[in-house]
Amino acid sequence: MIKKLKKETVILFVILLFLIFLSIPQVSSYPRFFDRLKENLITGEAPTQTATLSITVGNNPPVIGNVTLDEADSITLTENGNKSFSFSFVVTDADGLNNIINGSAVANISRTGETSRYNDTFVNPNDGGCKAVNNVGTNGKNFSCIINVVFYDAAGSWNISVRANDSNNNFAQNTTKTFTIQESTNIALNPSTITYPSVTPNQKNVSASINLTITNTGNDDLSGRESTGETLNITAITLVPSTGTTFIPASNFTIGEVNSTGTHIMDYCDPSITANVTRLRNVTDAVGFSNFTGAINGSSLLAQAVGNIRSFGICLIHAPNDLASATYSTANSGAWTILAF
Amino acid sequence: MDNISLLKMKNKTKFGIFGVFLLLLIISSFNVSSSGVSSPYWDENPMYAQPDEVKEFSYTLQNMVGTENIQMKAETEGDKNIIHLVDTNTIYNVPIGSSDVKVPVKITVPKDAKEGDEFQVGVRFTAISENKGQPVTIGAAFSKGFKVIVGKPTPIVNENTNAEVGKSLLSNQVIGFLILVVILIILLFAIKYFHKKRENK
Numbered sequence: 001m002i003k004k005l006k007k008e009t010v011i012l013f014v015i016l017l018f019l020i021f022l023s024i025p026q027v028s029s030y031p032r033f034f035d036r037l038k039e040n041l042i043t044g045e046a047p048t049q050t051a052t053l054s055i056t057v058g059n060n061p062p063v064i065g066n067v068t069l070d071e072a073d074s075i076t077l078t079e080n081g082n083k084s085f086s087f088s089f090v091v092t093d094a095d096g097l098n099n100i101i102n103g104s105a106v107a108n109i110s111r112t113g114e115t116s117r118y119n120d121t122f123v124n125p126n127d128g129g130c131k132a133v134n135n136v137g138t139n140g141k142n143f144s145c146i147i148n149v150v151f152y153d154a155a156g157s158w159n160i161s162v163r164a165n166d167s168n169n170n171f172a173q174n175t176t177k178t179f180t181i182q183e184s185t186n187i188a189l190n191p192s193t194i195t196y197p198s199v200t201p202n203q204k205n206v207s208a209s210i211n212l213t214i215t216n217t218g219n220d221d222l223s224g225r226e227s228t229g230e231t232l233n234i235t236a237i238t239l240v241p242s243t244g245t246t247f248i249p250a251s252n253f254t255i256g257e258v259n260s261t262g263t264h265i266m267d268y269c270d271p272s273i274t275a276n277v278t279r280l281r282n283v284t285d286a287v288g289f290s291n292f293t294g295a296i297n298g299s300s301l302l303a304q305a306v307g308n309i310r311s312f313g314i315c316l317i318h319a320p321n322d323l324a325s326a327t328y329s330t331a332n333s334g335a336w337t338i339l340a341f
Numbered sequence: 342m343d344n345i346s347l348l349k350m351k352n353k354t355k356f357g358i359f360g361v362f363l364l365l366l367i368i369s370s371f372n373v374s375s376s377g378v379s380s381p382y383w384d385e386n387p388m389y390a391q392p393d394e395v396k397e398f399s400y401t402l403q404n405m406v407g408t409e410n411i412q413m414k415a416e417t418e419g420d421k422n423i424i425h426l427v428d429t430n431t432i433y434n435v436p437i438g439s440s441d442v443k444v445p446v447k448i449t450v451p452k453d454a455k456e457g458d459e460f461q462v463g464v465r466f467t468a469i470s471e472n473k474g475q476p477v478t479i480g481a482a483f484s485k486g487f488k489v490i491v492g493k494p495t496p497i498v499n500e501n502t503n504a505e506v507g508k509s510l511l512s513n514q515v516i517g518f519l520i521l522v523v524i525l526i527i528l529l530f531a532i533k534y535f536h537k538k539r540e541n542k
Contacts, residue, residue, distance in 0.1 A: 079406060195477075
């Protein structure tokens with residue numbers, strides 16, 4: 001009797017196991033069913049999932065084909081602005097194109113460490129989503145999407161994710177397409193000319209009449225660290241008069257951040273503050289006529305919406321004793337250059 | 342016209358000239374020079390090519406923020422046997438509001454290059470500054486360099502592809518199976534327990 005019972009139990013177990021195997025693909029076809037289990041979204045209240053599941057089993061889900069970019073990959077961003085990045089994809093549904101919901105097509109682009117950009121009405125109702133632009137045969141619709149990419153979005157490979165629903169709440173997603181954003185190194189200099197008040201020979205620490213504001217208007221981090229090779233450099237040329245032999249060497253100038261913090265005491269005329277002030281003198285310079293090329297100390301200008309602007313003061317730390325009365329300028333020697341890598 | 346009127350008129354003219362001078366000074370003070378260069382290749386995104394292969398691409402110059410038209414001079418940097426500017430005139434006009442001034446560049450990998458060889462190349466763009474009669478004129482320059490590596494890039498596994506979706510589905514199925522097996526075992530134990538209880542009676 002006991003043996004018979006054991007045999008029955010084993011048979012029952014095997015049959016139930018077989019049934020479980022058969023039932024799993026059906027259950028898991030319900031979108032995110034087990035994800036919902038993991039996220040504790042099933043509370044036992046209002047069992048709407050059960051109703052949805054029964055409809056899903058008898059319906060053909062939509063399928064999203066390849067995502068096509070409207071422009072050549074890689075893409076160039078727009079300096080200090082937004083760029084409309086557009087692409088399209090075809091959704092097909094075996095139950096006919098009318099089963100695909102026009103307003104359901106949404107998209108986003110993402111990259112690790114970067115803010116994702118959306119055209120997704122489920123995230124932001126004002127986005128508008130992707131637009132159904134034309135039918136493809138009897139079962140397909142072509143959707144066109146536009147996503148705004150911001151000027152400081154990082155260079156590199158980005159993922160595109162698109163999604164669409166049908167009227168039975170089946171959804172399709174395609175996350176296979178990637179595209180590349182080019183690296184854009186952009187800076188704005190304001191003003192592009194620097195003036196000084198009149199100076200007298202041997203005068204010290206004369207600040208320029210206006211500070212130089214440099215704005216990073218691209219997506220390239222100008223880190224200010226030489227180790228990364230992405231510093232802001234300056235090439236300064238000796239100022240000379242239109243006639244005459246006297247001059248003001250570049251080594252008599254300093255450049256430094258005006259609104260810096262830390263050890264900086266806002267004195268960009270003090271070359272001893274090497275963290276934020278740069279004397280425009282090469283180490284090997286002999287006394288006299290002197291040009292300079294090198295990094296601007298502390299000139300970190302990251303690619304971001306806020307904090308991408310720095311103001312620099314340029315100081316004539318000493319007007320040479322022998323200066324003859326004249327206008328000294330770069331006009332007869334060569335313009336100064338702010339170099340970004 | 343009496344002397345007083347003449348004096349007033351002279352003063353007005355003086356103030357007018359001074360005003361114009363001041364205005365010019367203010368306008369010249371607010372000149373913004375803005376420019377930039379976009380490149381499909383950079384330090385972290387090198388170009389891969391085969392020996393004897395010729396590849397062409399373009400840098401893109403922009404001037405979207407500036408208040409003045411600019412000209413930029415392009416000069417190759419690094420291994421100049423590898424990189425060449427396609428255009429003979431290498432000074433490019435970049436008008437205000439432009440974002441797509443193309444600078445075509447050609448890369449020619451030597452025939453005798455070996456797999457794994459690397460060449461550092463690039464282009465320096467320097468804004469040509471006009472003399473504005475001010476002591477210090479400042480312009481911008483950009484150095485856009487990258488490596489040309491002989492060979493093929495190492496395939497990068499995309500973190501966000503359908504492959505992962507497949508993996509996720511598989512794990513969901515396994516989780517579901519395990520949950521149901523546990524329920525089944527509990528059910529069997531319960532049946533056995535009640536069966537024994539009934540037998541004991």
